[in-house]
Amino acid sequence: MTNDTMQRIVLARRPQGAPVPEDFRLETLPIPQPGPGEVLVGVSHLSLDPYMRGRMDAGKSYAAAVELGQTMEGGAVGQVLASQAPDLAEGDWVFGPLGWASHAVLPGHALRRLDPGQAPVTTALGVLGMPGFTGWYGLTELGRPRTGETLVVAAATGPVGSMVGQLAKLRGLRVVGIAGGARKCRLAVEEFGFDACIDHKDAGGRARDARSIGAELEEACPDGIDIYFENVGGAVLQAVLGLMNPQGRIPLCGTIAWYDLGGMGRDGGTGPDMLPRAWRTILVNRLKVSGFIISDHWNRLPDFLAEVAPLVGSGQVRYREDIAKGLENAPAAFIAMLKGGNLGKQIVQIA
Numbered sequence: 583m584t585n586d587t588m589q590r591i592v593l594a595r596r597p598q599g600a601p602v603p604e605d606f607r608l609e610t611l612p613i614p615q616p617g618p619g620e621v622l623v624g625v626s627h628l629s630l631d632p633y634m635r636g637r638m639d640a641g642k643s644y645a646a647a648v649e650l651g652q653t654m655e656g657g658a659v660g661q662v663l664a665s666q667a668p669d670l671a672e673g674d675w676v677f678g679p680l681g682w683a684s685h686a687v688l689p690g691h692a693l694r695r696l697d698p699g700q701a702p703v704t705t706a707l708g709v710l711g712m713p714g715f716t717g718w719y720g721l722t723e724l725g726r727p728r729t730g731e732t733l734v735v736a737a738a739t740g741p742v743g744s745m746v747g748q749l750a751k752l753r754g755l756r757v758v759g760i761a762g763g764a765r766k767c768r769l770a771v772e773e774f775g776f777d778a779c780i781d782h783k784d785a786g787g788r789a790r791d792a793r794s795i796g797a798e799l800e801e802a803c804p805d806g807i808d809i810y811f812e813n814v815g816g817a818v819l820q821a822v823l824g825l826m827n828p829q830g831r832i833p834l835c836g837t838i839a840w841y842d843l844g845g846m847g848r849d850g851g852t853g854p855d856m857l858p859r860a861w862r863t864i865l866v867n868r869l870k871v872s873g874f875i876i877s878d879h880w881n882r883l884p885d886f887l888a889e890v891a892p893l894v895g896s897g898q899v900r901y902r903e904d905i906a907k908g909l910e911n912a913p914a915a916f917i918a919m920l921k922g923g924n925l926g927k928q929i930v931q932i933a
């Protein structure tokens with residue numbers, strides 16, 4: 583890369599099942615210049631998020647797919663290098679949909695200015711960004727937590743799960759996490775303050791079945807489960823369902839165990855058919871299952887920041903970041919994150 587060229591990662595082909603490095607391609611091209619109302623941003627840190635797996639598939643979803651040859655989508659933070667936008671000046675730190683790239687030109691109105699004096703800019707990608715906001719919204723608006731209740735959340739040490747667990751603890755709930763591996767389970771309890779954390783893998787790192795996860799979960803949740811914050815689907819969901827209390831709530835946030843199945847098609851995906859049992863459990867226990875997509879709720883971001891930024895500042899809400907180095911390593915970090923290779927919010931340092 584020279585002074586007037588940039589790099590980006592494009593979608594080279596659509597994954598068949600789990601993504602592999604060949605699904606991505608690193609390209610070098612001239613740095614574009616901003617037009618009226620636009621700014622050129624030098625990207626500093628890119629966020630890698632599970633939703634990007636969905637964008638790699640063609641077909642119906644809540645957002646359009648990334649086209650072949652297009653820059654992979656992603657939120658990132660960076661510094662303004664040149665501005666033709668009235669509200670942004672050279673040197674400003676911004677967050678926006680900058681993509682998997684070293685540089686990006688975007689309209690000024692698509693960017694949010696950050697104050698690096700308030701919090702490290704990387705927090706805008708995790709604990710004080712979209713994932714943290716997702717945890718806060720799903721828990722408070724859809725989970726409706728009440729003191730003394732029991733909450734279960736998987737992907738417990740990730741930016742969504744750790745936010746949900748910590749906020750639920752602050753509200754006086756019993757909080758049980760589920761995570762992959764002994765190290766993550768220790769982190770959930772010792773750093774994020776969960777009451778217990780169950781490993782969904784065995785000592786050899788293989789997936790455990792729903793029955794064995796369920797037996798341990800039953801012990802960890804002696805009063806049943808009032809809120810299951812759904813991040814993963816799969817065996818964890820199967821284990822949880824039978825333990826839900828009447829009037830329980832399930833904020834349905836993600837189903838990462840099934841993302842490689844595709845699944846918005848007419849066949850509804852090809853996963854194990856647990857529909858009859860799931861549907862009947864929802865009926866018999868009068869459960870409230872609330873699917874949500876956080877981008878429908880951006881208007882609540884200021885409320886989230888007003889409540890949670892001070893908690894992060896005071897250390898009452900903690901966070902972990904896992905920072906890979908170099909844009910060229912983004913595909914490997916992304917592929918690993920989808921399988922649980924990340925310890926905390928997965929970020930790629932670009933500059």
Ligand SMILES: NC(=O)c1ccc[n+]([C@@H]2O[C@H](COP(=O)([O-])OP(=O)(O)OC[C@H]3O[C@@H](n4cnc5c(N)ncnc54)[C@H](OP(=O)(O)O)[C@@H]3O)[C@@H](O)[C@H]2O)c1
Nearest residue numbers: 632737740741742761762813814835836838839875876922
């Ligand atoms: N609805 C929305 O608007 C919205 C917004 C943001 C995020 N989400 C969803 O929220 C969930 C968490 O996101 P995040 O950013 O916080 O991700 P994350 O926790 O940083 O990373 C994903 C984690 O999923 C876990 N995982 C992967 N495969 C699994 C499986 N088969 N069974 C159980 N766990 C598995 C792994 O953790 P372990 O190693 O601990 O298993 C992995 O580290 C994802 O499903 C994501 O799609 C939804």
